[in-house]
Amino acid sequence: MDIYIVLDEDGDGTYDDGEANISQAANVFQTWSGLSTDGLDEGDYTVYAYQTASLNDGVDLETNANQSTTLTIDDTSSELRKATHYVNNNTSIGATIELAFDDTVNASTIDAADITVGFANGTESDLGGSASAGSADGQIFVNTSSTVYNNVENVSISGIEDSAGNAVVEDTYDVTFGPTTVDTREDGSSYEAFRGENVVLEGNAGDSFDVEGEGVSRTRGTGAGSQVYVLNTENFVGDEYNITNNNNNNTETTLDVSELGLDVEVDEEEFETDEDVTATVTSDTIDRDITAELIDSDGDEYDTVEGTIDAEGELEVDFGTVSDADTYTIEVTDDNSGITAESGDFEVVEARDGDASFANGTTEVTQGDVAEITVELDNTQNGYVVIGNAEDDNYQANISITDGVDDADDADGEVTILFNTYAAGNNTYTVVEAESDDDEAVLENENHTIQTDVDNLLDTGEYEMIAAANQDSASDAFDNEDAVAGLLIQERSAPEMALWRTTGDAQEDLADALGDDDVDAVEAVNAAVEDGAVTETDTIAIDTSSSPSDSDILVHQVTAPGLEGALSVVGGDDATEQLENLLDNQQGQNSAYSADLVFEEQNPGRNAEPDIVNATDLTGTDDFSEVFTVVYDEETSNYYILVDQDALNSAAPDSFEDGDEFSAEFTIQDEQLLRGSGDSFDDGEELEDAYETANATFSVEEAEADFDVNADDEIETTAEENATVSGTTNVAPSTEFSVRLRSTDDTSPRFTLTDDEVTVNADGTFEASFDLSGQAVNDTFEATFRQAAFDGQDAVDGVIVEAVDEPVDDDSTDDDSTDDDSTDDDSTDDDSTDDDSTDDDSTDDDSTDDDSTDDDSTDDDSSGDDSTTEDGTPGFGAIVALVALIAAALLATRRNE
Secondary structure, three states, X not given: OEEEEEEEOXXXXXXXXXXXXXXXXXXXXXXXXXXXXXXXXXXXXXXXXXXXXXXXXXXXXXXXXXEEEEEEEOOOOOOEEEEEEEEOOOOOOOEEEEEEEOOOEOHHHOOHHHEEEEEOOOOEEEOHHHEEEOOOOOEEEEEOXXXXXXXXXXXXXXXXXXXXXXEOOOEEEEOEEOOEEEEOOOOOOEEEEEOOOEEXXXXXXXXXXXXXXXXXXXXXXXXXXXXXXXXXXXXXXXXXXXXXXXXXXXXXXXXXXXXXXXXXXXXXXXXXXXXXXXXXXXXXOOOOEEEEEEEOOOOOEEEEEEEEOOOOOEEEEEEEEOOOOEEEEEEEEEOOOOOEEEOOOEEEXXXXXXXXXXXXXXXXXXXXXXEEEEEEEEOOOEEEEEEOOHHHHOOOEEEEEEOOOOOHHHOOOEEEEEEEOOOOOOOOOOOEEEOOOOOEEEEOOOOOHHHHOOOOOOOOEEEEEEEEEOOOOHHHHHHOOOEEEEEEEEOOOOOEEEEEEEOHHHHHHHHXXXXXXXXXXXXXXXXXXXXXXXOOOOEEEEOOOOOOOOOOEEEEEEEOOOOHHHHHHHOOOOHHHHHHHHHOOEEOOOOEEOEEEEEEEOOOOOOOOOOEEEHHHHOOOHHHHHHEEEEEEOOOOEEEEEEEHHHHHHHOOOOOOOOOEEEEEEEEOOHHHHHOOOOOOOOHHHHHHOOEEEEEEEEEEEOOEEEOOOOOOOEEEEOOOOEEEEEEEOOOOOOEEEEEEEEOOOOOOOOEEEEEEEEOOOOOEEEEEEOOOOOOOOOEEEEEEEOOOOOOOOOEEEEEEOOOOOOOOHHHHHHHOOOOOHHHHHHHOHHHHHHHHHOOHHHOHHHHOOOHHHHHHHHOOOOOOOHHHOOOOOOOOHHHHHHHHHHHHHHHHHHHO
């Protein structure tokens, strides 16, 4: 008997003629094949195994068949339902792309080229060879080799079969990227995400999740063939959300949501087509990769740049010039989270024609000095300036200029060119530079023979200058010039010197004061000059007693037109360092220093060598900057060389003493400067004959001060709130010191009083104030100087009187000193009050008696021979006095001119 395999096509349980069947002889183990299913619809069918001699129409298979089974016919191809790129919490899987199909898939049929992953940059990668079946039907994992691709875009499927042998639908599908993964199976775990990014909720296939938090209450699930759900947090307004896995014993996890703080601001509201379009991207988190897109008014991407947020939370993006005038926005995307930010609208307009002009029709400069040539730029940051003409002048400087070289925000519409007339024609020096660090000026033809073949300084006379905007060469500038001006190089004059003095306390403030452009300070200086508050001096007072010492500061005003260029060439951080380098710069055919500053004693005495102090000997040491401070006034070519006498005495011990007379000589020895534009010197002797010297002399006195005393050499003051003690000194006006009164003998109540703000007046006088209202007539005290160059002097006795007499001459003192009416007589007698200060009684016969000391101390106020009447700044503090001093020098220079 045979065994028949019958397919019950109509499902009635009987065999009908024509229904598919196959047969073969019965055996213990048998396999059948070839049962036809052609023309049958999809669905489940019953297949019977029936042993019989023959298969007859109408036989009841359901009753008579030996065995039956179900055959499922599936003609529908599986299709990809979703693709998710994330990091699986199963470390054996790691970074992966989960492919969730709507039906089972035969993973064994997948080849490398069957799964192709596409990225946003246009590249593709065949990853089919890394595919493996997941735990759920229809789930495939594509391993990305531990690499997370935040720019993954799509996946293409081809050549894959489902479990029924049908070809899986071939197509390209979007891939969703989730930078944060929450394992919902880990009860009590907490995770963080930025608001707006995708968060992958991972569980098991078929799990569902409840998401609860401010503004959100929803249930979502993984769906078929998947174990993940992607949660978009863009509309999450709260900071914390609870996630419950309904299929995993209701495990709960927490998602903390924070702001990335991504923002973008365009640097300008309007750009021209020749300007770079720039913007600033900011973020609350650093080291984030960013993509910035320039979007036109049609919403199309015009350009793209990439970058990384720096350690300051910023990124400057630059799209370069944009040639198409339009309205644009900039959209930035945080590459990992997908969070975006967009700028406001801004315009790109057609570039306007730029213009260049000179601030002055003629720029004047002394031969050897540095000319300041200001070029004004309109609607451009770039220009070109040409100084001179090669054909007419045998010299030409081609200079490109940029306003705001590093940042357009630094552009202020002008560039000031510093043109060194000493260096011009010598390419070993810096001939051209911009005055401001924000700008740039470049000598484009520095190596051309027109620059290198000039043997001496540029001739005096006027050189034509042209300026042109947005040009790149001299020829283009000549063809498109916007403005013409002149550079007038004037003849240099010999140096001159004048001497001034000031206080040691104010030395450090002097340079700052002269550099202050504040209008109020300038007005105060001018007022002080007009009031005659400062004068020149030929004497300095030195401190020989106190430590630290506090001698006068001697100021040498050296007027030296044409020296600025040489100082600039030797270099230095300031004028002091430039002078030091100039004094130490050997040059020329006799190898002399470019300049000399020498102090030489004029009265050494018989058979004695004079003391000589050469500033060059101090160069290269710390002593130089301790001794000298230099301030330069470029408007008048005045160099103010401040000499700290105490520091100089330390560097050259015993050189300057009481009674010495010195000359100060500043000598210009620079061969190039002395030659000017003339012929070369025949030899070193002729060069030495051309040296130019400015000099002045001064005398040295020991600092001293005297109190005003009566005929008994006592200080007199009154018992009142504003009692005063006065005197005279030979130190510089504006010097500040202290006067202390201490009670003596049986004075009661006892007192020790100090005036810490005593200031020397212009005429060398001073006055200290004390509150003696609690004392009585005839109380005694002693007075001393403190914190002064003369504070080593002995104390002077004093007495409190009813009223302080005006200084009297010797006759009145001798006649009335013991008379009860002496006070009345002295105060009312014209001879005793007027003659002391104005008449010639101070030189009468009585001046030789024991009371002559009294006359000396009082007559100094009006007719003494000391230098106390030479200088002063009444009513000024140290800094104002210093500024006034320099301003007076400036005024004197201008008057001399």
